[in-house]
Amino acid sequence: MTSKFRQSFKVVDKALLRWFPGHMGKGMKQMQQKLKSVDCIIEVHDARIPLSGRNPDFKYSISGLKPHILVLNKMDLADLNYKQEVEEKIMREQKISKIIYTNCKNSLCPGVKQIMPTALSLIKGSNRYNRSENIDSRIMVIGVPNVGKSSLINSIRNTILGKKSAAPVGAVAGITRAVQHQIKVSHDPLVYVLDTPGVVSPTIKNVETGLKLALCATLQDHLVGEEIIADYLLYWFNKNNHFDYVSYLNCDEPTDDIRIVLAKAAIHRKSSIKYLNFDGSYIYRPDMQGMARNFLNAFRTGVFGKVLLDNDLL
Ligand SMILES: Nc1nc2c(ncn2[C@@H]2O[C@H](COP(=O)(O)OP(=O)(O)OP(=O)(O)O)[C@@H](O)[C@H]2O)c(=O)[nH]1
Numbered sequence: 001m002t003s004k005f006r007q008s009f010k011v012v013d014k015a016l017l018r019w020f021p022g023h024m025g026k027g028m029k030q031m032q033q034k035l036k037s038v039d040c041i042i043e044v045h046d047a048r049i050p051l052s053g054r055n056p057d058f059k060y061s062i063s064g065l066k067p068h069i070l071v072l073n074k075m076d077l078a079d080l081n082y083k084q085e086v087e088e089k090i091m092r093e094q095k096i097s098k099i100i101y102t103n104c105k106n107s108l109c110p111g112v113k114q115i116m117p118t119a120l121s122l123i124k125g126s127n128r129y130n131r132s133e134n135i136d137s138r139i140m141v142i143g144v145p146n147v148g149k150s151s152l153i154n155s156i157r158n159t160i161l162g163k164k165s166a167a168p169v170g171a172v173a174g175i176t177r178a179v180q181h182q183i184k185v186s187h188d189p190l191v192y193v194l195d196t197p198g199v200v201s202p203t204i205k206n207v208e209t210g211l212k213l214a215l216c217a218t219l220q221d222h223l224v225g226e227e228i229i230a231d232y233l234l235y236w237f238n239k240n241n242h243f244d245y246v247s248y249l250n251c252d253e254p255t256d257d258i259r260i261v262l263a264k265a266a267i268h269r270k271s272s273i274k275y276l277n278f279d280g281s282y283i284y285r286p287d288m289q290g291m292a293r294n295f296l297n298a299f300r301t302g303v304f305g306k307v308l309l310d311n312d313l314l
Pocket of ligand 1: 076077104143148149152
C-alpha cells in the first residue's frame with residue numbers, strides 16, 4: 001500500500017544551507033590551536049540525531065589524534081531502542097574511543113558520572129605527545145551549538161566538586177562565543193576542562209541534515225524559519241506514523257499541509273495577529289508563526305514522546 005504522506009522533503013528556500021555566523025569560523029580556528037594543549041576530546045552531540053549533523057571538521061581534523069569520547073546528550077528526549085545499531089554504525093565509520101549517553105537535566109545521571117573516570121583512563125593509556133610531563137589533565141569539550149556542552153561541564157563539576165555552574169547555559173544556540181578559560185573540574189587528580197563555542201559546518205549539504213539540526217534547536221529558528229522547521233516536523237511525524245500532533249494541534253485528521261495545520265490550531269486557540277487595512281479598519285489573521293513556535297517547543301520539550309530523527313539512516 002502506498003502512503004498518502006510525503007516520502008521526501010523539499011525546501012524552496014535554500015537560505016538555511018548558508019548559515020555560518022562569523023564567530024564559528026573563529027571558534028574552529030581557536031579549537032585547532034588549543035588541540036595541542038589538551039589530552040582528550042569530549043564531543044557532545046544530540047542523542048536524537050546521533051548520525052547526522054556532527055561537524056565533519058571534528059571528524060577529520062580534530063579527532064583521531066587524541067582520545068575522543070562521544071557524548072550523546074539529551075537522552076531524556078531520545079528514543080534509545082536503536083542504541084546498539086546506532087553505536088555500531090558510528091564505530092564502523094569513525095575512530096571513537098567511547099560513546100556515553102547523558103541527561104544533564106538529571107543530577108543522578110550515571111552517564112555523567114562515567115565520563116571523568118573514562119577520560120582519565122583513556123588519557124593514562126595514551127602517549128600524551130608533547131604533554132607527557134604535565135601533571136594536570138586537560139580535556140576539550142566540542143560540539144555543534146546548543147547540544148549541552150556547558151551543561152555537561154557544569155554537571156561534571158557539580159558531581160565531582162559539588163560546585164554550581166561555571167559555564168553559561170542557554171536555550172538558544174550560540175551562547176558560548178569563544179574558547180573559554182580552563183574550568184577546574186577535579187582537584188585530585190587535577191583536571192581542567194575547556195568549553196568551546198558550538199560550531200556547525202560552513203555548508204550543510206543535505207537539506208534534511210540542516211532541518212534535523214534546526215529541529216533540535218542547534219541552528220537559530222529565525223535563520224531557518226519557524227514554519228519551515230514545523231513543516232519538516234510534520235513531514236517526519238507523518239512519515240513515521242506518529243500522530244499525537246493531531247489532537248495537540250486540534251486537527252480533524254493527520255494531514256501533510258502545514259498551513260492548514262497551523263491555521264486551524266491558531267483559530268482554535270484564538271491566536272491571531274492584527275493587521276491594518278488600507279481603509280483604516282483592522283483585519284485579524286491566524287498567528288501561523290506563533291503556532292509554529294508552539295509546535296516546535298512542544299516537540300523540543302518531549303510532549304510528543306522520545307524520538308530518533310535519524311531512524312532513516314540506520
Ligand atoms: N532535555 C534536556 N535539555 C538539556 C540537556 N542538557 C542541556 N539541555 C538544555 O539545552 C540547552 C543548551 O544547553 P547548553 O549547555 O547551553 O548548550 P551548549 O552546547 O553549551 O550551547 P552553545 O554555547 O550555544 O554552543 C539549555 O536549554 C539546556 O538546559 C539534557 O540532557 N536534556
